[in-house]
Amino acid sequence: MTFALGPLDGRYRATTTPLTAYLSEAALNRERIRVEIEWLIFLSREGVVPGAPVVDKDDTRFLRSIPTSFGQAEVAELAAIESETRHDVKAVEYFIRWRLDAAPATLGPATVLPALSDMVHAFCTSEDVNNLAYALCIKGAIEQVWLPAARALADALAALARQHAGLPMLSHTHGQTATPTTVGKEMAVFAARLSRQIRRVQGAEYLGKLNGATGTFGAHVVAVPEADWPALSRAFVESLGLVWNPLTTQIEPHDWQADLYADVAHANRIAHNLATDMWTYISLDYFHQRLAAQGSTGSSTMPHKVNPIRFENAEANLEISSALLETLAATLVTSRMQRDLTDSTTQRNVGAALGHSLLAFDNLVRGLAGVEPNPAKLAADLDASWEVLAEPIQQAMRAAGLAGATGMGNAYERLKELTRGRTVTAQDMREAIASLGMPDDVAARLSSLTPGAYTGLAAQLVAYLDKAGQPE
Structure with missing residues (x-):
């Protein structure tokens, strides 16, 4: 064992x-x-x-x-x-x-x-070998493991966005009811945000150096003075698929690692936001969890429960990953004079930092595959929130007033008096529209509006995602 x-x-x-x-x-x-x-x-x-x-x-x-x-x-x-x-x-x-x-x-x-x-090891200090080896290891891990996992999450979000592009959903700002959106548009926002960070990580530079004990080619020049050592160093580093850094101390300064880890941590934070939002949507019953996908046991004592464990697991692992990555980024860029060994121990934690991120992405993909929107609950919440139409009504009054209609002043204040702190029904809203003195065509347009139909261009905005879930 x-x-x-x-x-x-x-x-x-x-x-x-x-x-x-x-x-x-x-x-x-x-x-x-x-x-x-x-x-x-x-x-x-x-x-x-x-x-x-x-x-x-x-x-x-x-x-x-x-x-x-x-x-x-x-x-x-x-x-x-x-x-x-x-x-x-x-x-x-x-x-x-x-x-x-x-x-x-x-x-x-x-x-x-x-x-x-x-x-073997001619003209090399240990860090000539170490910095190149670490760059190759990290490059492989990012390109072959982390990026595919991140793309899988972005693709899952993009698929949900397209599937539910037109499904209306009540928004919440500051925890309060707000202008309706669609399920698809909200998933598209996360897909676009994550895809942008993926593109940044894809564009990362992996630097390397080979220039001796203090970055001067000192021993190289003494041993073989006729060689063009900077050109040879550059050719070798680039032959490994890395970017040559000519100006270093004994160590490659690790600034590229700090940049990379900051971008990965940013992707983590976006994924963390997704995890907390999905958890909230499930708690509101906007999404159902499929029992077969999530597992049959939600609580050891409460049989009715199905816990959103995938999103909770992801949330925790993203916090750990981001904390490690941010520590790596902050500490690796400092080395006493030519070098100290703090980076040797620190870099050995890169695997743990990316591992927690990988685990979180896997849980998020599984979690998204195990949920589906609850149209009945979405529709019920929209129908119970007619006050959200105060926004388009007061904006329509402003537009009508600017176009020359009379009696359109104080639109915001009049709608605030009607709706703030009150439960507003469909009938209340239609009576209010009729009492505001708007032009007939504007009043007719607003009278036909419902919270579920008040989603603006949300469904069309999903089309800004391309096949990989990235903005066109």
């Missing part, structure tokens, strides 16, 4: 497992190995060190198999090496060196790999 300290690796492991391919300790070490291997291949093929052997296709294939075959046995082996070195990146260096020494057993005696042992 395996015991997990936290819920992401325990109760919710099935949902968050995809992130372990990018943000686990094993994944970080795999990417460290990948960076070291690619740097060795780059140095050899570019002839950076005069007279050094050049790898051929078989050598390159062998080298690239080292990170791709990094499994449980290799994880244990690397951990054993680190227990001796007491340094994680140095352990990676030795792990690779030993494989180069053993390469003739696979490639034959003609391979040059044993002769390239000193090229």
Whole structure:
């Protein structure tokens, strides 16, 4: 039996497992190995060190198999090496060196790999490897796991928006009855908000550096003075799919991470707003929960209950995720002089921060799939709220007055006196319209209006969503 300290690796492991391919300790070490291997291949093929052997296709294939075959046995082996070195990146260096020494057993005696042992980790400080490995890990996690989950939520919202574009619903501002809307338009607002943040995250830059112990290429220039080290560094970093940062201390300053985490946290806050609104709509009986989708037990003692657990779970996990992301963004951008090790521990929590967000998005998608609007309750609340028509009536009076009709003054005050703090029926509203002295055509138009029909362009506004739930 395996015991997990936290819920992401325990109760919710099935949902968050995809992130372990990018943000686990094993994944970080795999990417460290990948960076070291690619740097060795780059140095050899570019002839950076005069007279050094050049790898051929078989050598390159062998080298690239080292990170791709990094499994449980290799994880244990690397951990054993680190227990001796007491340094994680140095352990990676030795792990690779030993494989180069053993390469003739696979490639034959003609391979040059044993002769390239000193090229492993050449011209690198640990942070040259770490910053690139972390950037690759985070980039993979965002692009391959978080973004698809966020898009799935935006798509679910867009589908609800289109399906219920014209279904009238009473709005509430400050908890009070307000101008009616439609279910679809409200879902479209969330889809558009979330999609905008998705586009921001999609456009994130993942920066990397390779410039030595204090960002000066000092040892590089002394060892191989004829090389164009900035150009080589840039070419290598960009070959990994990252953006080159030429101006750093010993560490890449992590500003790109702060920007990314702020955007992910913002997406979380939008999703949190969705969770609390859906919870409220369910409490108002504007949405029903399907028993089969939500589970048959809502309370251990009250048989009638079906709790909105998906939205509550999402709300809590979004709060945890956002708190972690905001802490990461605030702390990673500060390093004492050239560097300190606070970022080493801090960055190991990126997986937890994204894991809670991933779990929340999954719950929201499941929650949305398990609810449906309650047209009867929506219609009943609208029919009980004729006072909301005070707004279009007073605006129509203003327009009529501006067009030259007499007796249209003090429209707001007259409607306030009629409706504020009172229960207004359909008959009350029609009698009031008849008493206001409006032009016949305006009075006729308003007399035919009902709260359920007073939704403006809400249904048409849903059309501003494209197929991905984004504004056109």
